[in-house]
Amino acid sequence: GAAPAQAGGGPAAAPPPAIMHYSEHEAALLAEKLKDDSKFSEAITVLLSWIERGEVNRRSANQFYSMVQSANSHVRRLMNEKATHEQEMEEAKENFKNALTGILTQFEQIVAVFNASTRQKAWDHFSKAQRKNIDIWRKHSEELRNAQSEQLMGIRREEEMEMSDDENCDSPTKKMRVDESALAAQAYALKEENDSLRWQLDAYRNEVELLKQEKEQLFRTEENLTKDQQLQFLQQTVQGMQQQLLTIQEELNNKKSELEQAKEEQSHTQALLKVLQEQLKGNKELVETNGHSHEDANEVNVLTVALVNQDRENNIEKRSQGLKSxxxxxxxxxxxxxxxxxxxxxxxxxxxxxxxxxxxxxxxxxxxxxxxxxxxxxxxxxxxxxxxxxxxxxxxxxxxxxxx
CATH class of the missing domain: 1.10.10.10 (Winged helix-like DNA-binding domain superfamily/Winged helix DNA-binding domain)
Structure with missing residues (x-):
């Protein structure tokens, strides 16, 4: 099935814009938006996000305090706006009551027409189907008239109760009634202003306390400074020893690698020497048989040493060979x-x-x-x-x- 239509028939709402990062310039712009009723909702969302992100610090505290104070000032505007809407609501209720009275008067006239139509001198001239329809219309109109009448009576009862309350308050006329909502707004605004002054005084006291603490830190004793320097020197010494230890460990690993290579070379050379000695032994027996023992044996020994040296050089060259392909x-x-x-x-x-x-x-x-x-x-x-x-x-x- 088709996707459900958006409310109001319009396109889907765009996602909220990303909150910009805090800066002194952005904060100055935001402070102006907080004073604009049309931009207040957007601005206070950004202010809340900055505070929750932890942007408040010693340097930005005064700027944030000013913006929070602007948010508090908006409370008074909201209460005045509420009082205005309440006045508009009272006027709308009065207009609705007057309109409902006119509607009820016309309902009474319509019901009177139906009642006159059901009297015998007129009723006898209507057909059976016409009589049925007129009777249905009459009943329906009477039900609607009764409902409108009951609603109007309810509104009047509420007004009587309000008038009764006003009389108990010694208010002689409706025009002289005090707008309680406006008084409540004014009282709340005064209370908030008093609280704001008290909080500002507390902020000044906190600032004085911080200045005292900073002054005490500036007058720290020379002994404490010396201890800090010693601690810093020890930390640097430890770091240097750790670096030396790592260097020694790396050299040890290199030596181990060289030792393994030397062992491998020695093992290979011993194996080759053993093979050559076997060959020498066989050649020696053959030479003794032919009667040329001394000279040929020397030649074989020279050949053995040369082969061993050549094999060692080949191993070194093989290890140092960098590329295979x-x-x-x-x-x-x-x-x-x-x-x-x-x-x-x-x-x-x-x-x-x-x-x-x-x-x-x-x-x-x-x-x-x-x-x-x-x-x-x-x-x-x-x-x-x-x-x-x-x-x-x-x-x-x-x-x-x-x-x-």
Whole structure:
């Protein structure tokens, strides 16, 4: 089915505008709107939002107090407006009573016509169907007339009760009655003005108390200042020790990595040496059989040392080999470009989020392992202290090229 129509047949109401941010300029404009009856509702909504957001502080308190005072002044205007509407309502009730009296008079005339039509000298000349309709119309008109009459009687009873109350108040005539709503509005306005003055006096007292407290803070003893300086110095010392600890921890991790590489190299070299010794033993037996033991054995020993040294050099070259494929070269180029425009470095998560836009399959671990394999091109530094500690990668190729 179709969606229900909007109330009044018009388009859907637009959402309320967003509340602007507080500033001294906006507050000055809002203070003027609070004094304008046509803009008061919109302005007080903004004022409430600012107060709830916590915009009131020592600097803005006077400006907010002035706006709150404007809101209080609007109470008097509202009470006067209410009194005006009550007067209009009384006049409307009087107009309605007069109109209802005229309507009731015409109902009486219509009912009289129906009653005359039902008398015998006229009734006998109507047909059966006409008589039925006239009888129905007569009953319906009498019911409506009775209802209007009862409503009018009710209004008159209310007026009599009001007149009775006025007589008890010694009010001689209706024109001399005091407008109680206006008096109530005036009394309320006076009370609010009195409260406003009292609150303003309290505000001045609070301001004096704050000034006294500030004066006491200005005259703090030199001993307290010295303690604050000592505490600040100790905090700086602790932060420095934490930074040193992180640096030592990083160096320890690097040494552990170097130790693991050395162990792996030693194990590989021992395995190769064992194989060569086996080959040497077999060659030695063969040489002794042929009668050339001493010279050939020396040649084999020289060959063994050369092979071991060559294997060690191959391992070193293998570890220092930075790139394995053209893709790694592309990654290194892109990462270098990215870090070059970030001179203060970037953490691995930031770098990974950038690289994923180019290669969705790449992982943060893959990027970090690639960076670690190129220590002369990329370096890792620690920034921050404690909870703000962060590891960042930086491009160091311009310094590394000088050490190669």
């Amino acid at each position: 053209e893709k790694e070269a592309l990654l290194i180029g892109i990462i270098s470009t990215f870090l070059h425009v970030h001179p203060f470095g970037a953490n691995i998560e930031y770098l990974w989020s950038y690289m994923q836009q180019l290669d969705s399959k790449i992982s943060a671990n893959e990027i970090e392992m690639l960076l670690m394999r190129l220590p002369r091109m990329f370096k890792q530094e620690f920034t921050g202290v404690g909870a703000t500690l962060e590891k960042r990668w930086k491009l160091c190729a311009f310094e590394g090229i000088k050490t190669t």
